[in-house]
Every structure is written in structure tokens, then in C-alpha cells.
Amino acid sequence: MRAFVTGGAGFIGSSLVDRLLADGHEAVAFDNFSTGQRAFLDEALRHPRFSLVEGDTLDPPGLARAMAGSDVVFHLAANADVRFGTDHPRRDLEQNTIATFNVLEAMRANGIKRIAFSSTGSVYGEAHVFPTPEDAPFPVQTSLYGASKLAGEGLIAAYGSGFGFEGCIFRFVSILGERYTHGHVFDFYKSLRNDPTRLRVLGNGKQRKSYLYIGDCLDAMILAMAKTRRAIEIYNLGTDEYCEVNHSIGWITERLGLRPALEYTGGDRGWVGDNPFIFLDTTKIGSLGWTPKLTIREGIIRTLDYLQQNPALLEARA
């Protein structure tokens, strides 16, 4: 199988590339390196079944050319930062919605019908059912990020109905682990490295969030794709637990041996459109035989250890 991975130099994309190569497949990473990192592909680049194409999902002809000869597309390229949508609304539209359309059209031009898509639990807006199942009540969007990913989901489902596309839409909680380069563990660790005596926390710290370890995420994606034929299936990906931001801070500071003063910005959410409670029902993916190996706490500790071993990453982003 030859897999085409958009965002292939990113956190999840590069990890997926390594996994696909280890499983005996060919892999093509497609990335514009806006947030992807060449270093994540160091190992892959030495592999005979790997190739890298520097390109942009907003360049349809280049995208279609690069995709030629692939059997399946893992579309992971995205603006993945849910927090700053209102600063630049066009970014989510272009990088998440229009880019997904371009990927679908490039697939159609190449006769490729199998797709895996990284959507998000943010499409549930502020859910009222917990844990939230895939068929929860029709949500109202609260963030441009969630809206742009929901638009991507809708396009893929319509291509399933209209053009016989098949594959999986994955609604991720926050993914963490090795190569993780943005999110609360990153922000907290970077801040504590600069000043171990104090830590600024968005909101009141009582937000309840879910996290999934990258290895468990890859296991789920590969399993679900192997089992899905002649349909577009939607799967929540998360753990059967959640944690408060305050718990995560406790685990992080304990691991670092620090006792910073916590400074809360206040309110029950971290930013406009932040969802104070994310907890997805993973019964559907579990029914395929998948179960996560790491708890949230273990995933956070592993992420922290990785960041400590790779301090250069902390400087790589603004």
C-alpha cells in the first residue's frame, strides 16, 4: 500500500509515516513546513519506501501531481490551533475547509477513494451528553476551528455518497506524546523553564479535558482504516477518562519537582470558544478491539519527558 500523508512532517503525520514504514507500506509525506519539522522525518528519509514532497494543500495542481500513484490518503494537514481563530478567521477556512476540498478533488483526479481524516471533538461545540457519542444531538459550533473541521467532515461524507469514497473521519481529543509541539503541556513546560516560580493558567483550571497518547491514536487509526470498506465511518478517538487542567498541572509540577504559584486568568474557559468539558464516548472504536495503552497521566508524563529531552523544540515556535 502506498499512503499519502498530508501534514506528513507534523506531530501526528510524521509519527504515522514512521508507523506505516515499519508496517511495510510505502509512504509519501506532503508538507509545506509551516509547522511541520524536517527533523521529524530524519529516520523516514533514510528509508527506501519513503518520499517527501514539499508542497501546499492550497496548491491544487501540485497536490494532485504529488498524490499520483497513491492508494490511500491520510489527510492530517491543518491549522491545528483551536485558540486563535478569531484573530484570523480566514486561516481555518482555507487550511481546513478549502484544503480538504482540494485533497478530495486531487483524489478524484487520481482515482483514489480511500481517505482518513483528522477531525476533532471540537465539532461537538459545547456538548450536553457525556461521554459524547458520535451521534450526539446536532451540535452548535462554538469555534472557527470546529466549524472548519465540521465542514471538512461534511465534504468527505458527501464525497462518500456522491463519488463512492470510503474511509474514516476521526474526531480526536488532544493528542500528545513524542513530537508534540503545541498545547498545554508545551505551554506550561516552556513557561516553567523560563520562570519556575509562577505559572499563568488560562481560565480557572477546572476545565475538564481529554488527551490521547500518539501511539494509541495511531493504533486506532490503522485498525479502523483496515476494517472500513465501502463507507465513510466516523470514530471518536480518546480515552475513557478526562482530567482537570489542575490535575495536569499537579502531575507536571510534581515530575519537575517544582511548586510554582498558580495565577489564574479567571472564568470557566481558557479562550473564546474554549469548551470547558471534553469527554468523548469511545465505544464505537472500542468495538473494533482497540483500547488505549496509556492513561492520560502517563501520556502527559511521557510528553513532558520528551520535551525535556528535546529543548530545541521549545525555541522552534513563537
Add this chain to the structure above:
Amino acid sequence: MRAFVTGGAGFIGSSLVDRLLADGHEAVAFDNFSTGQRAFLDEALRHPRFSLVEGDTLDPPGLARAMAGSDVVFHLAANADVRFGTDHPRRDLEQNTIATFNVLEAMRANGIKRIAFSSTGSVYGEAHVFPTPEDAPFPVQTSLYGASKLAGEGLIAAYGSGFGFEGCIFRFVSILGERYTHGHVFDFYKSLRNDPTRLRVLGNGKQRKSYLYIGDCLDAMILAMAKTRRAIEIYNLGTDEYCEVNHSIGWITERLGLRPALEYTGGDRGWVGDNPFIFLDTTKIGSLGWTPKLTIREGIIRTLDYLQQNPALLEARA
């Protein structure tokens, strides 16, 4: 109040313009005349509180200029043909999703926060709950049209959360009545006018569909907008009944005094992504005090009478 109506020369848009003028408001119609008709604005153009701007929602600067000074936007411009999405997938993306983004950005540039949006019952895909309420189980999209409208809904809701936008998203069933220029009554009448002895019917004729008369649709929109403040509300708009395509054919042929041979194309749906059963729960809009005045049968007859009186319309479209 000065209302800006995109698609203001279309079926619903021009009817809304006339209603707004009659209610004492100012109205600006914005239309690119791709399907809108200047004749629909004959009366409005004689009105001192009306102005017409020929422009395209895919031209952001022109859109923002035309919108200046308005208090509320009725965003009705769209590719409204649900049937041929797979022939030109880009059309729904551009005319429904990107155009809606452009409208929202033009509003933001002008400091306008009130919006009404014509969405569709097609966003429910193939619903499993009938009548289908606004918070039905999270649907899977089956048409590019539905997907593009759902994307528009998501954008508007996110602008509500992120920028304080307020107003209404209306999920229409098929609207008919005076100035109706596409849909099954149009197609059937046009066909019978050419050949009264036979009628080709997409699918098996047993598709169950809902229709709403334009006057009732306008009543609902204006009432809901008057009652909605500081939120984005979503309303189904339809009747508390549905009919089979075969029933509609019976009413039409009876009115015309014809007994054509019916030729079914077969299958349980009319086209790829067609939904064989549309029946929306209108409890929410009803709770505002709205109730439709015409039955589906009465709406269809009135539409037919209008088409008979305006034969030129039948030639206006391919």
C-alpha cells in the same frame, strides 16, 4: 431598519424585499443575476426605500462596500440546486460556503452583527427521526449541497460565539409559490406543457417530501428575527405534513386536466444524495406563535397557477 438581502433578485430574496418594503423598512438587494431575475424587482425598483446593487458574494470588496450602512443581512444567495452537486463540486463550496464566509467578513468590516441565513433540511442527511427536530442526532452528510450549507451554518454559529453575531439560521424544506423558478412543480409543468401525454418521474414517486409556501416562509423568518437577540438560533421551517411525489403529481395533473402516462426512472430516490423522506419538526418556530396558512396541496396549486400565468419563466432556464 435597513436590510441587505443577498440573492435579492431570486425567488425568496425578491419576495422578502417586497415584504420588508411593505413593512416600512429600507431594503438593498444584492444579486449577480446568475439565477435572479430583474423582473422580480419591478415593483421594488419603483420604491424610494429600495436600492439594487449588482454584485457577487465572491467579490469581497464589492460585497463589503454594498453592505455599508445596513443593520441586518438576510443571506439568501446560494447555489440552490441540490441535485447536480457531483457534476461541479466546486460550485457548492464557492457559492454556499466561501460566499457565506465573505458575507460574515463583510458584516464584520461594517460592524453589522444581525444575520438571517437560508439553510436547508438537507443538512440532516438521511434522518432517522421523524419529524426531524433541530437537535436530531448528529447527521452524516449525503449531498455536497447539504454539506456546503452545514459549513455555512457552522461559520455563522462560530461568528456568534467569537464575534457576538446574532440572528437566525433557517433550515428550509422546499419553498414554493409565486416567483418559484426551480423544483419539481416547475419541472413537471414544463414537461407536461411540452408533452401532456407522458411524464418522466425521478425515482419511484414514493419519495416523501415537504414543501412550504413562500408567504408562510417570510412570516416565519420575520417573526423569528424580531424575537432573536444576543444569540444565533436555529429553526426548522416547514409544515406539519409531508406528501408523496405521486400525490403532488396527482394534484398537478388534476388541476391541469391531464392524465399523462407516468414513466418512473426507478429506485427509491431521484438522484445521488436525494433524501427519500423529508419531514421537519416545526415545534420550535411554532412556539413563537407562527403557523403556516397554506397546506402543501394549496402551495403546489398556487405555484402551478403562477407558472401558468407566467409562461415566460419556463423559457428563462435551461
